[in-house]
Amino acid sequence: MTADRSLRLTRGATVWLTGLSGAGKSTVAGAVATLVAGESTGAEVEVLDGDEIRRTISSDLGFSREDRDKQGQRVGFIAELLSRHRVLTLVPVIAPYSETRAAVRAHHAERGSAFFEVYVSTPLQECARRDPKGLYARAAAGEVKGLTGVDDVYEDPETPDLRIDTTAGSPETAADRILEMLHEAGVVEYVDDTANSENPVVS
Numbered sequence: 001m002t003a004d005r006s007l008r009l010t011r012g013a014t015v016w017l018t019g020l021s022g023a024g025k026s027t028v029a030g031a032v033a034t035l036v037a038g039e040s041t042g043a044e045v046e047v048l049d050g051d052e053i054r055r056t057i058s059s060d061l062g063f064s065r066e067d068r069d070k071q072g073q074r075v076g077f078i079a080e081l082l083s084r085h086r087v088l089t090l091v092p093v094i095a096p097y098s099e100t101r102a103a104v105r106a107h108h109a110e111r112g113s114a115f116f117e118v119y120v121s122t123p124l125q126e127c128a129r130r131d132p133k134g135l136y137a138r139a140a141a142g143e144v145k146g147l148t149g150v151d152d153v154y155e156d157p158e159t160p161d162l163r164i165d166t167t168a169g170s171p172e173t174a175a176d177r178i179l180e181m182l183h184e185a186g187v188v189e190y191v192d193d194t195a196n197s198e199n200p201v202v203s
């Protein structure tokens with residue numbers, strides 16, 4: 001993205017960032033939101049973070065299979081509503097089950113809303129090395145049970161729209177790849193700000 005072009009959304013979309021704790025889902029979602037907010041012409045962007053949702057409307061949920069599925073369905077419902085109303089909705093939520101992710105995709109498709117699955121595929125070893133919340137250390141000490149990827153299941157997405165391993169590269173590079181995906185899908189377009197404002201060049 002250069003300073004002489006701006007970004008605009010042609011429609012809303014949900015971008016679901018799935019992956020292990022510490023993979024970089026929230027950091028990359030934040031980087032996309034910052035880029036879009038800073039370089040767009042009035043585009044709306046929201047982040048629905050799993051931790052934040054769990055502190056509010058999902059404070060009744062734990063980490064059983066049933067509860068994780070409910071969390072996915074709830075967040076998917078809100079994301080679809082937002083994206084149908086032209087918001088670029090970034091969802092850094094683990095969503096460990098293929099079935100939940102497929103149901104959320106189908107929910108979007110039934111309503112004509114765009115949905116993209118981004119697999120933040122940073123390996124467990126790197127996630128545990130980063131351990132930004134100390135969860136892996138607590139799991140190793142036996143203080144946390146059922147941590148995704150350690151002693152609870154994570155079903156790898158088989159056909160994600162995009163796969164990003166954040167072991168190498170910056171969050172901004174990862175964010176650029178997501179914007180490129182959205183550009184290719186026609187959700188994002190760029191307007192050449194140096195062109196005649198009555199005859200803008202859009203790509």
Ligand SMILES: Nc1ncnc2c1ncn2[C@@H]1O[C@H](COP(=O)(O)OS(=O)(=O)O)[C@@H](OP(=O)(O)O)[C@H]1O
Nearest residue numbers: 020021022050063068071093094095096146147148
């Ligand atoms: N047992 C266990 N497994 C996974 N994650 C745990 C667990 N306990 C607490 N946490 C914290 O909860 C965050 C994940 O919430 P999500 O709603 O994204 O997870 S899920 O989709 O319902 O599986 C997760 O956030 P991220 O680290 O951002 O992924 C953790 O902060």
Ligand SMILES: Nc1ncnc2c1ncn2[C@@H]1O[C@H](COP(=O)(O)OP(=O)(O)O)[C@@H](O)[C@H]1O
Nearest residue numbers: 021022023024025026027130132166169170171
């Ligand atoms: N390229 C990168 N992309 C995203 N996060 C990165 C990257 N390199 C290092 N990190 C670090 O990894 C950690 C990822 O944490 P977070 O974004 O909360 O992950 P998640 O939301 O998947 O649990 C952060 O401490 C972040 O600074």
